[in-house]
Every structure is written in structure tokens, then in C-alpha cells.
Amino acid sequence: MALYTYSQLLDFAEQIFLKMGCPEEDASIASKALLSADLRGIDSHGVARLSGYVRLWEAGRINANPAIKVTYETPSTAVVDGDAGLGLVVAPFAMKIAMEKAKLAGTGWVVVNNSNHFGIAGYHAMMALNQDMIGMAMTNASALVAPTFSLERMLGTNPIAVAIPAGVQPAFVADFATTTAANGKLEILQRKNADTPLGWVQDQYGNDSTDANILKKAGALLPLGSDREHGSHKGYALGSIVDIFSGVLSGASFGPWAPPFPAYVPMPENQPGKGLGHFFGAMRVDAFRPAQDFKNQMDLWIERFRNAIPAPGHEKVLIPGDPEREMEAIRTTKGWELVEAVETDLQAVAQKFGIVF
Amino acid sequence: MALYTYSQLLDFAEQIFLKMGCPEEDASIASKALLSADLRGIDSHGVARLSGYVRLWEAGRINANPAIKVTYETPSTAVVDGDAGLGLVVAPFAMKIAMEKAKLAGTGWVVVNNSNHFGIAGYHAMMALNQDMIGMAMTNASALVAPTFSLERMLGTNPIAVAIPAGVQPAFVADFATTTAANGKLEILQRKNADTPLGWVQDQYGNDSTDANILKKAGALLPLGSDREHGSHKGYALGSIVDIFSGVLSGASFGPWAPPFPAYVPMPENQPGKGLGHFFGAMRVDAFRPAQDFKNQMDLWIERFRNAIPAPGHEKVLIPGDPEREMEAIRTTKGWELVEAVETDLQAVAQKFGIVF
Numbered sequence: 112m113a114l115y116t117y118s119q120l121l122d123f124a125e126q127i128f129l130k131m132g133c134p135e136e137d138a139s140i141a142s143k144a145l146l147s148a149d150l151r152g153i154d155s156h157g158v159a160r161l162s163g164y165v166r167l168w169e170a171g172r173i174n175a176n177p178a179i180k181v182t183y184e185t186p187s188t189a190v191v192d193g194d195a196g197l198g199l200v201v202a203p204f205a206m207k208i209a210m211e212k213a214k215l216a217g218t219g220w221v222v223v224n225n226s227n228h229f230g231i232a233g234y235h236a237m238m239a240l241n242q243d244m245i246g247m248a249m250t251n252a253s254a255l256v257a258p259t260f261s262l263e264r265m266l267g268t269n270p271i272a273v274a275i276p277a278g279v280q281p282a283f284v285a286d287f288a289t290t291t292a293a294n295g296k297l298e299i300l301q302r303k304n305a306d307t308p309l310g311w312v313q314d315q316y317g318n319d320s321t322d323a324n325i326l327k328k329a330g331a332l333l334p335l336g337s338d339r340e341h342g343s344h345k346g347y348a349l350g351s352i353v354d355i356f357s358g359v360l361s362g363a364s365f366g367p368w369a370p371p372f373p374a375y376v377p378m379p380e381n382q383p384g385k386g387l388g389h390f391f392g393a394m395r396v397d398a399f400r401p402a403q404d405f406k407n408q409m410d411l412w413i414e415r416f417r418n419a420i421p422a423p424g425h426e427k428v429l430i431p432g433d434p435e436r437e438m439e440a441i442r443t444t445k446g447w448e449l450v451e452a453v454e455t456d457l458q459a460v461a462q463k464f465g466i467v468f
Numbered sequence: 469m470a471l472y473t474y475s476q477l478l479d480f481a482e483q484i485f486l487k488m489g490c491p492e493e494d495a496s497i498a499s500k501a502l503l504s505a506d507l508r509g510i511d512s513h514g515v516a517r518l519s520g521y522v523r524l525w526e527a528g529r530i531n532a533n534p535a536i537k538v539t540y541e542t543p544s545t546a547v548v549d550g551d552a553g554l555g556l557v558v559a560p561f562a563m564k565i566a567m568e569k570a571k572l573a574g575t576g577w578v579v580v581n582n583s584n585h586f587g588i589a590g591y592h593a594m595m596a597l598n599q600d601m602i603g604m605a606m607t608n609a610s611a612l613v614a615p616t617f618s619l620e621r622m623l624g625t626n627p628i629a630v631a632i633p634a635g636v637q638p639a640f641v642a643d644f645a646t647t648t649a650a651n652g653k654l655e656i657l658q659r660k661n662a663d664t665p666l667g668w669v670q671d672q673y674g675n676d677s678t679d680a681n682i683l684k685k686a687g688a689l690l691p692l693g694s695d696r697e698h699g700s701h702k703g704y705a706l707g708s709i710v711d712i713f714s715g716v717l718s719g720a721s722f723g724p725w726a727p728p729f730p731a732y733v734p735m736p737e738n739q740p741g742k743g744l745g746h747f748f749g750a751m752r753v754d755a756f757r758p759a760q761d762f763k764n765q766m767d768l769w770i771e772r773f774r775n776a777i778p779a780p781g782h783e784k785v786l787i788p789g790d791p792e793r794e795m796e797a798i799r800t801t802k803g804w805e806l807v808e809a810v811e812t813d814l815q816a817v818a819q820k821f822g823i824v825f
Contacts, residue, residue: 185574187544188755216573217542222756245717258773260782265773273709283712285705291698308697317779335692335699340665341648342692348642348788349706351773352630355640359765360602360756366772383768398545399579399717408716411740415723416615416622416708422674425617431705 113454116446120158121146123457123468127161130464131168132175133197141199147234149447152438155295156231159453162460164197164228166374173197173227179204187216190361191223195386198229198250202389206235206248209393213244217398222361225385228252228372232272233286233435239274239393240282243402246274247392251357251364253371256290256350257331259343262317264331265367268293269353274432276396278406280413284432289350290332297323297332302450310337356390363388470811473803477515478503480814480825484518487821488525489532490554498556504591506804509795512652513588515806519813521554521585522820523731530554530584536561544573547718548580552743555586555607559746563592563605566750570601574755579718582742585609585729589629590643590792596631596750597639600759603631604749608714608721610728613647613707614688616700619674621688622724625650626710631789633753635763637770641789646707647689654680654689659807667694713747720745 121142128138149157167173177196181189189208193201205221212219229235232248239246252267268288275283288294292311300307300323307321314320315329322330334346358365364384371378396405419428449457454468461468478499485495506514524530534553538546546565550558562578569576586592589605596603609624625645632640645651649668657664657680664678671677672686679687692703715722721741728735753762776785806814811825818825 183756185752185755186572188574188751190756215543217545218575218577220575220751220755257779258776258785260779261776261785262779263777265776273705275709275712283708285702285709287699287702287705289702291693310698335702336648337694337698341667341694341698342644344786344788345642345644345646345692348630348644351640351788352632352642355632355766355769359762359769360751360753362757362761365765366769383765394545394577394717395542396717398542398577399540399547400719404719405716408722408740409712412712412716412723419615419618419622420620422614422617422619428615428618429701431701431708 114446114448117146117150117443120149123461124158124161126466127165127460127464128175128197130466131165133200134176137197137200140203141197144199144203144230144234148231150439150442151231151233151435152442153231153295153435155293155298158449158457160228162456163372163374165460165463167227167372170374172370172374177201181208187212187218187220189219189221191221193223193226193386195225195227198227198387198389201226202229202235202248202391203238205389206238206246206391206393209391210239210242210244213393213395213398218392218394221391222357223389223391224361224363226363226387226389227370228387229389231286232270233274233284235391236272236274236286237282237284240276243276243396243406245276245394245396247390248272249353249357249390251354251369251388253369253376254367255294255326255332256334257313258347259334259339262315262331263367266347266350266354267369268332269350269357271349271353275409276406277409277413278403280410281436282432283409283413283430284435286435289335289346289353291335291337291346292332294326294332297326302452310341353390357388358384360390361388471803471805474503474507474800477506480818481515481518483823484522484817484821485532485554487823488522490557491533494554494557497560498554501556501560501587501591505588507796507799508588508590508792509799510588510652510792512650512655515814516810517585519817520729520731522817524584524729527731529727529731534558538565544569544575544577546576546578548578550580550583550743552582552584555584555744555746558583559586559592559605559748560595562746563595563603563748563750566748567596567599567601570750570752570755575749575751578748579714580746580748581718581720583720583744583746584727585744586746588643589627590631590641592748593629593631593643594639594641597633600633600753600763602633602751602753603629605629606710606714606747608711608726608745610726610733611724612651612683612689613691614670614674615704616691616696619672619688620724623704623707623711624726625689626707626714628706628710632766633763634766634770635760637767638793639789640766640770640787641792643792646692646703646710648692648694648703649689651683651689654683659809667698710747714745715741717747718745
């Protein structure tokens with residue numbers, strides 16, 4: 112494992128996007144969105160996915176030079192057709208529209224169809240923060256999750272991100288898959304040849320499993336809550352809401368028809384809509400109360416929760432976004448290591464385009 | 469246990485609200501909202517709570533004749549001061565404003581401060597359905613839930629409800645506490661003298677517990693996910709989002725300061741805001757795509773999910789809202805039984821006001 116800096120990997124990703132045919136501005140936007148995942152410690156969604164985007168482009172499923180456009184709007188809503196572009200580019204476009212709507216109408220809500228994977232949801236939600244807005248981002252994704260009482264993979268890991276500005280305290284940033292464990296957590300265990308805890312996955316017959324490779328054997332991830340007794344019907348409902356807001360409301364594909372990320376997996380037949388779907392929201396804080404009042408109260412909220420009595424063995428209670436922000440501070444200055452499999456992968460991508468990694 | 473009909477219990481609740489001094493219209497609105505919980509099988513939130521509302525009114529914490537008003541608004545948002553009224557009355561008032569906003573601006577988002585418990589969130593969210601709108605409702609509540617890594621009760625069971633219209637299929641209605649198990653589930657086990665499964669509660673030292681009475685011994689409910697390994701930080705984030713949207717954004721109280729439902733529990737000191745808070749949303753479906761297209765696709769979504777391959781031992785996969793709708797159909801025609809403790813409670817309330825139960 113070698114150490115890389117943020118600017119090295121940002122430059123590299125930008126070069127690759129340029130080689131794919133992205134316009135300069137898009138390549139810059141996409142590489143920033145992609146690298147934000149590595150910076151925040153969500154390694155599964157960062158440069159580790161770059162070769163996956165390239166393969167989707169090679170398969171003709173990603174349009175490197177899309178004409179992204181608003182196809183319908185009301186004072187507080189808009190529909191965006193991503194023209195099969197990189198989700199990493201389509202999502203910031205849509206989030207900006209949500210924020211423009213919020214400036215005029217108090218809130219803005221934008222659905223996106225005909226898109227692709229957009230990296231981490233948190234990056235897009237956080238765009239709202241420096242405008243004193245609450246930002247929200249959701250997306251559907253390839254079906255890997257079985258609903259409660261089912262053997263069939265019907266939903267993606269369908270993340271929800273909510274970013275809420277504070278005053279002197281850092282922002283509250285929640286960004287999580289609506290499953291007990293995200294797919295990236297399985298990948299980490301696969302590399303270590305380790306088992307999963309019980310409650311993360313089931314096998315193809317619906318039995319409990321601890322096999323980190325079970326998705327390759329027709330198993331499924333479990334909704335947040337793991338089983339009915341522990342509330343998996345709530346995780347299933349949450350994942351469904353994300354699918355419906357992102358997919359059905361937008362005119363994208365949804366449920367088991369959501370386009371798969373691995374380019375070698377064939378597209379499900381009888382697509383009910385176009386591409387992947389996203390849902391974005393922006394709420395201007397001062398559409399409810401003076402922004403400074405709100406931010407002062409958020410400081411109080413954060414300080415009170417951070418100082419809640421910790422359980423034995425824990426120093427303090429965390430606020431959503433704390434671990435990622437701490438990781439970002441470290442990685443921004445010190446860089447980070449890539450696992451060998453990712454290095455090899457990036458070298459192959461570099462070679463394909465005749466550039467140096 | 470005796471059998472009661474819907475109209476018997478509706479009439480009774482209405483009489484009690486009138487005796488408390490509610491205007492006729494408010495008594496009618498409140499009793500319908502309250503009874504919707506019983507109809508849908510959520511017995512913990514229905515007439516079983518009537519005496520609790522009476523005690524809050526006796527303690528001067530509920531204003532039976534409130535001047536509920538909009539204190540601020542933008543094209544898509546509004547802030548409602550509930551004037552310490554019954555949440556059962558304040559919530560439908562606020563939800564109607566959200567729907568009026570949605571008619572003009574595409575979506576409407578209303579926060580409420582200075583309110584009280586509003587019954588089941590699903591009832592308010594479902595108000596949007598016959599207008600071809602997606603409805604949302606959230607509320608904060610008395611602190612019973614410990615954040616991940618904490619011993620302290622900082623959050624309520626903070627429910628989220630989302631109601632989504634369909635075409636020929638019944639609507640999708642999710643309505644769930646952001647904890648592994650709601651408090652009402654503990655009450656059922658207490659009556660049976662039974663233990664909880666592991667993962668629902670912890671004791672005052674943060675140890676695993678199966679004691680259904682642990683909340684009376686300084687224990688806490690656990691966020692959806694139960695423990696860190698199974699995603700409790702996600703349930704903690706969800707409960708926090710509900711608290712911030714309902715409490716901080718509205719100017720209500722929040723976190724450990726949320727007013728307790730039992731009237732004998734003293735109000736936490738140094739209240740940062742006024743009363744309980746709620747958050748409501750209404751999104752006009754045709755602010756995104758033609759309503760009929762959306763409803764046809766929702767039918768497809770629902771049919772596909774209901775026909776997902778069931779796990780062994782299960783006949784079919786459920787859609788959020790299925791069990792409650794089935795219960796409502798049965799109870800509307802056949803009535804239902806009340807447990808003895810609730811009957812005794814209602815008899816005492818009747819006697820207090822000199823009416824017959």
C-alpha cells in the first residue's frame with residue numbers, strides 16, 4: 112500500500128473523466144464529488160469506483176457529454192433529465208436547482224431520472240450548508256436488498272443524507288444506507304476473508320448467514336433492523352420511500368429494475384422508467400425562523416447530545432457526521448493509503464487511456 | 469374484556485373532549501384522530517391515551533380552547549403556534565396548511581411549536597392522499613431513547629409517517645417509531661408479564677436487558693438497529709432528524725427537554741422552546757409528473773413488491789400499511805375489545821366528568 116495525496120488522486124480522476132470525453136467543467140465537478148467519498152473515509156464510493164464508471168461508459172450506459180435539462184417545474188419543484196450522464200455531475204446540477212427554488216419559494220425539491228450512480232449522498236446534501244439551508248439527497252440503486260419476509264432482491268441500499276447547518280459547531284451530517292450494513296462493509300470483510308456479524312445478510316433460502324460473499328451466491332442484504340422482531344419492516348419501508356421518491360416520482364427505473372452498477376450485469380428487462388433516480392431537497396432555514404436563532408439552537412442541540420452521559424467504554428457520544436469530518440481533516444493534510452486491489456485497478460484504467468498513474 | 473364499536477368510542481371521546489372545554493369542531497376533529505389509532509390496531513395511541521390527555525389538561529399543560537395560528541410563512545412553508553392545544557387538533561390544522569401551500573407552490577412544509585401529543589403520525593400524513601399528494605408527518609416526544617454509545621435518554625420514539633397515493637392499489641402508508649420497538653410494544657409485554665427480545669432496551673448501566681419494565685428503572689429504548697454493529701447509529705440519526713425538524717426548526721422544545729406525556733413527570737427545566745414540535749409535508753404528485761402516470765407506476769411498484777418471492781413460512785410480502793388497513797376493515801365493521809386496564813381507566817374518566825361510559 113502506498114500513500115496518496117488528495118490532489119494527486121483528484122488530478123488523476125479528472126484526467127480519466129476528460130479521457131472519457133467529459134467537458135472540462137464536468138470532469139472537475141465529477142472528480143470533486145468522487146474524491147469527497149475518499150476524504151470522508153467512505154472508501155467504497157471513491158476512487159475505488161472509478162474503473163466501474165469507466166466500464167459503464169464503455170458499455171454505452173454513461174453519456175460523458177450529456178445535455179442535462181429541467182423538463183418540468185413548479186415554484187418549489189423541478190424534474191431533471193440527466194441524459195444518462197454521470198450521477199457525479201447530474202446530482203450537483205439538480206441540487207443547485209433545489210437551492211435556487213428554496214431561495215424564492217422557501218424550499219426546493221428536485222427529482223432526477225435517467226441518471227447513474229452519484230457517489231456519496233452526503234456530498235450533495237452538504238452543498239446546502241453554506242447557504243444556511245438544510246440539504247437532503249437520496250438515490251435508488253441496483254437491487255441487493257430483500258424486503259422483510261422475502262427471498263428476492265428488490266431494493267438497493269438506497270441511502271438518505273440530511274445536512275443541517277449549525278453556528279459555531281460543525282454541521283449535523285447524516286448519510287447512511289437504509290440497510291443494516293452497506294455493501295462496502297461486505298467488501299472490506301471479503302478482503303480480510305472474515306465473516307459478517309449475524310443480521311447483515313441472508314442466503315438464497317432466507318436463512319441467517321455470516322458469509323461476506325453471499326451476494327455472489329444469490330443471497331441478499333437485510334434492511335436496517337435485520338429481522339422483523341428488530342424492526343426490519345421499518346428499514347424496508349425507509350428503503351422503499353427512497354426508491355419511490357427517487358424512482359417512481361421522477362420517471363426513473365425502480366425496485367428490481369434499477370440499472371445495475373457492474374457493467375457486466377445485463378439491464379433488467381421491461382424497464383418501467385429511465386436510468387437511476389435521485390431525490391434532492393433544500394429548505395432555507397429562515398423560511399421557518401431567523402437563521403441565527405436556528406443555528407444557535409442547533410449549537411445547543413449538538414453540545415447537549417455530545418455531552419450526553421457516555422456508556423462504559425466510550426469517551427463521548429458522537430453527532431452524525433463527526434467521524435467523517437475527523438477523517439476528512441486527517442486525509443486532507445496527510446493523504447491516505449489505497450489497498451492493492453484498488454491500485455492495480457487504477458493502473459489498468461491509466462494504461463487503458465495511455466496516462467500515468 | 470368487552471366488545472366496543474367505533475361509534476361508541478368515538479362518541480365517548482368526543483364527550484370527554486367537550487367536557488374538557490374543547491369547541492365542538494375541535495372535539496370532533498380530536499376524537500377522529502384519536503380513534504384512528506384504535507381502528508388501525510395501534511392500541512397504545514388510541515382511547516388508551518384519553519385519560520393521559522385529561523391529566524395533562526388538569527395539570528394546565530393542555531389548552532382546550534387554543535387560538536392556533538400561523539406566525540410566519542413563505543410560498544412553500546409555514547410556522548404554526550399551537551397555543552398549547554391538543555396535538556390531535558393542532559396537527560390536522562397544520563397539515564391542511566401544508567396541503568394548501570402544495571396546491572399553489574407544488575409542495576408545502578409546516579413546522580409546529582407549542583403543541584402536544586398528536587396521536588398517530590400516519591393519520592395526519594394520510595390526509596394528503598385523496599388530493600393526490602404525498603403526505604408526511606413527524607413529531608418529537610418525551611425522551612426515552614439513548615443515543616448509540618450513551619446511557620442517557622435524549623430522544624423520543626420520534627415517529628416518521630409517509631403516505632403515498634396509488635391507483636387501483638391501496639396507498640403505501642409507512643408509520644413507524646425510529647426505535648427498534650415502540651413504547652407501546654413494551655406495554656403489551658408488561659401486561660403479559662413477558663420479557664422483551666434482546667436489542668429493544670438497555671438498563672441504566674447500558675447493559676443488554678430483556679426487562680419490559682426497564683424504563684421505570686432508568687433504562688432506555690434503543691434506536692432502530694439496536695447496537696452499533698447493526699446500525700443503531702442510523703436509527704439515532706433518524707430520531708435526531710425528526711427531533712431537529714420538529715423541535716429546533718419550529719421553535720418547540722427538543723431532545724431531553726421535550727415535555728413528558730405523563731402529567732406527573734415534572735417539566736424539564738430551562739426549556740429551550742415551546743411545547744412539543746411537529747413537522748408536516750405535502751407534495752403534490754403532479755408537481756413532478758402527471759398524477760395518473762404516477763399512480764399507475766405506484767400500482768406497478770406495489771404489485772411487484774407484493775409478488776416478490778416470499779421467504780419460507782410466509783405467504784406473501786407486505787406493503788407498508790397493509791396490516792393496519794386490514795385491521796381497520798375488521799374493526800370498522802366488527803368493533804374491538806379493550807383490555808381491562810383501559811376499561812377501568814375510561815370508567816374513571818367518565819365518572820370524573822359525570823357521564824356514562
